[in-house]
Amino acid sequence: IIANIVKTFKYIYGLRFEVQGLENFEVEGPCVIVSNHQSILDMMGLMEILPDDCVQIGKKELLYTGPVGLIMYLGGVIFINRKSTSNAKTVMSGVAQTMLDENVKVWVYPEGTRNGNGDLLPFKKGAFHLAVQAQANLFTVLYSSFTSFYNPAKKLFISGKIRVEVLQPIETKGLTAEDVADLTERCYCTMRETFFRLSGTAREPLASRHNGLLPDP
Ligand SMILES: CCCCCCCCCCCCCC(=O)SCCNC(=O)CCNC(=O)[C@H](O)C(C)(C)COP(=O)(O)OP(=O)(O)OC[C@H]1O[C@@H](n2cnc3c(N)ncnc32)[C@H](O)[C@@H]1OP(=O)(O)O
Numbered sequence: 001i002i003a004n005i006v007k008t009f010k011y012i013y014g015l016r017f018e019v020q021g022l023e024n025f026e027v028e029g030p031c032v033i034v035s036n037h038q039s040i041l042d043m044m045g046l047m048e049i050l051p052d053d054c055v056q057i058g059k060k061e062l063l064y065t066g067p068v069g070l071i072m073y074l075g076g077v078i079f080i081n082r083k084s085t086s087n088a089k090t091v092m093s094g095v096a097q098t099m100l101d102e103n104v105k106v107w108v109y110p111e112g113t114r115n116g117n118g119d120l121l122p123f124k125k126g127a128f129h130l131a132v133q134a135q136a137n138l139f140t141v142l143y144s145s146f147t148s149f150y151n152p153a154k155k156l157f158i159s160g161k162i163r164v165e166v167l168q169p170i171e172t173k174g175l176t177a178e179d180v181a182d183l184t185e186r187c188y189c190t191m192r193e194t195f196f197r198l199s200g201t202a203r204e205p206l207a208s209r210h211n212g213l214l215p216d217p
């Protein structure tokens with residue numbers, strides 16, 4: 001019900017979604033889906049391709065937003081306290097078991113916060129631990145940059161096109177906690193490249209950005 005309502009918002013805002021690779025989602029069983037997170041507009045992009053039986057990880061503060069919090073609660077959103085790593089990790093380890101028991105998919109924004117600066121923030125590792133703990137497939141989804149049509153700082157919000165790509169699933173069978181850092185890094189590199197390709201922007205050298213040698217755009 002929520003997805004169908006939110007999917008109509010694109011007509012009001014003049015947004016078009018061009019989705020590629022949706023067939024990659026046609027794999028049975030629990031999985032973890034990670035995607036980039038630029039703004040609240042992502043809720044439209046999320047609902048546009050949301051598979052059945054998929055819940056999202058959200059920050060706890062969203063639970064206290066009145067009717068929206070209630071709808072999210074009823075929709076099965078898993079709330080975590082980002083201010084407490086141990087609390088977040090405890091919740092997440094319970095999620096791995098629930099995923100397997102109830103055959104659900106979990107959508108995580110590995111940047112951990114909204115980021116509209118035309119690049120990806122370094123990834124948090126929770127989603128990747130979750131995929132490895134559940135030994136479930138890991139899907140990556142990218143939404144092209146919104147900066148050309150949506151920029152709150154410049155008071156810009158016009159109609160525009162969002163290119164979406166669902167990449168091939170990554171298997172985590174046989175991986176252990178020791179492989180999580182490597183898995184995270186691999187996904188980050190692939191997702192960043194895909195993000196720039198979809199957005200039509202030039203790729204900046206990764207090492208320099210990571211070392212803090214380049215200023216933020
Ligand atoms: C109208 C109504 C419409 C309604 C719409 C409904 C749709 C709603 C959509 C909702 C949209 C909502 C959108 C939103 O709200 S987005 C905001 C909320 N979502 C997230 O933050 C998700 C992404 N975050 C993470 O995954 C973080 O990692 C967490 C939160 C889990 C911890 O973050 P934190 O910053 O505290 O710590 P850290 O990541 O530096 O990690 C620290 C260390 O812990 C290790 N570690 C981490 N995890 C695990 C684990 N599970 N098992 C074992 N170990 C684990 C990790 O390797 C590292 O160790 P080392 O490797 O450095 O040694």
Ligand SMILES: CCCCCCCC/C=C\CCCCCCCC(=O)OC[C@@H](O)COP(=O)(O)O
Pocket residue numbers: 006009037039040041043044059062068112113114115
């Ligand atoms: C300005 C245009 C607004 C258009 C809105 C169109 C889409 C609205 C769809 C549903 C409305 C309710 C959805 C509530 C979910 C909020 C998700 C969200 O984006 O939370 C922020 C969180 O991830 C990260 O928080 P921070 O960036 O760390 O703080």
